[in-house]
Amino acid sequence: MAAQGHFKGQSVNRPPLFDGEDYTYWKTRMKFFLQGLDYQIWSIVDEGDLLVTNEKDRWMEDDKKKIFLNCKAKSILCCALSKKEFNRISACKSAMEMWEKLRITYERTNKVKETRIDILVTQYERFQMQPGETITQMYSRFTDITNGLAGLGKTYEMGDMVRKVLRSLPASWTPKVTAIEEANDLKRMSLEKLIGSLMAHEINMKRLGESSSRKKHNNALKAVEDTLSEESDGVESAEGSEDEEAFLSRRLQRILAKKKYHSSIRYFKKGKDLKKPEVKDSKKSEPICYECKKPRHIKAECPKLKKTEFRKKDITR
Known part of the structure; x- marks a missing residue:
């Protein structure tokens, strides 16, 4: 684990390693490292080598000290670079020249720098807390933007950043935002204090949400x-x-x-x-015969009557 930490530059005794990725992050860390190690060395990297006027055979103790600091600045920069990045600056004569070579390589011209600043400023102005995002995650994204701007020379006042974070919160945080604005002077409030207050409120909201979910369950x-x-x-x-x-x-x-x-x-x-x-x-x-009392014929047609008449005629004959 120790070797891995040294390789990644996570030690106060070793400079942060730059392998060609995220130059702004490395440059800021390297600046802090050099200032903490020896501010005069940082001045050599930022402003140039200490001037030695005497010839080599006539160097005084003060001259030797200046030359030692100039070489130490170059050595520290070389130790902070991978082989690929070292090849870019190996021909440079001074620490300042090495530092400027890396800046031009990764920040390029001022026009490119301004373009990168414009991109980060747009991200800063449009910054909003994402759905499902925690305060810690939101603050991490926010500091990435502000640190990137600071590395390019663009900074904001603390009060402006505090108000920006409050404006980035969703509508569900409105009561908390109102309470913070009424209880604090935003111009004097630090960003760390604000984030701490928001994180405490987030924990309470989560606890109440879990209690409510258990009740619903x-x-x-x-x-x-x-x-x-x-x-x-x-x-x-x-x-x-x-x-x-x-x-x-x-x-x-x-x-x-x-x-x-x-x-x-x-x-x-x-x-x-x-x-x-x-x-x-x-x-x-139907007709009924009055003679025989049978239907379907009348008396004049009654067979019985005709038979009787026929018998009478035979008798008379």
């Missing part, structure tokens, strides 16, 4: 249990009701069958009753 379980109990009671009552319904259904079918049977009998009798008067009426409409 318990209510849901109770509702499910009540539903299952009602369904079991309903099944039992349904079985009894199904038996009762089946009995009523069979009884109703028998009643309907009897009713249909009786109605058919009444219809049959009614048909007979209707036919009899028709026969009587037909008989009444």
Whole structure:
């Protein structure tokens, strides 16, 4: 683990390693490292080598000290670079020249620098807390933007950054934002104090949310249990009701069958009753002989009368 930490430059005794990625981050860390190690060395990197006017054979103790610091500055920079990056600056004569070579390589011209500043400023102005993002994650994104701007020479006042963070919070944080604005002077409030207050509020919101979710879960379980109990009671009552319904259904079918049977009998009798008067009426409409009292002929056509008359004629003859 120690070797890995040294390789990544995570030691106060070793400079941060630059491998060609995230130059702004490395430059800021390297600046702090040199200032903490020896501020005069940082001055050599930033402003140039200490001037030595005497010839080598006439160097004084002060001259030797200056030359030592100049070489030490170059050595520290070389130790902070990977082989690829070292090849870029290996021909440089001074620490300042090495530093400027790296700056031009990765920040390029002032126009490119201004373009990068414009991009980061746009990200700063449009910065908003993302859905599902924690305060820690949001603050990490925010510091990436502000540190990138600071590395390019663009800085904001503390009060401006505090207000920007408050404006980036979603609507659910409005009560907390209002409380912070009323209780604090935003111009004097530090960003760290603001983030600490927001993180404490986030923990309380999470705790209340978990309590509410547990309550809802318990209510849901109770509702499910009540539903299952009602369904079991309903099944039992349904079985009894199904038996009762089946009995009523069979009884109703028998009643309907009897009713249909009786109605058919009444219809049959009614048909007979209707036919009899028709026969009587037909008989009444036919002529009846007064002689023999039989229908379908009259007295003048009665066979019995004709037979009698025929016999009388035979007698007279």
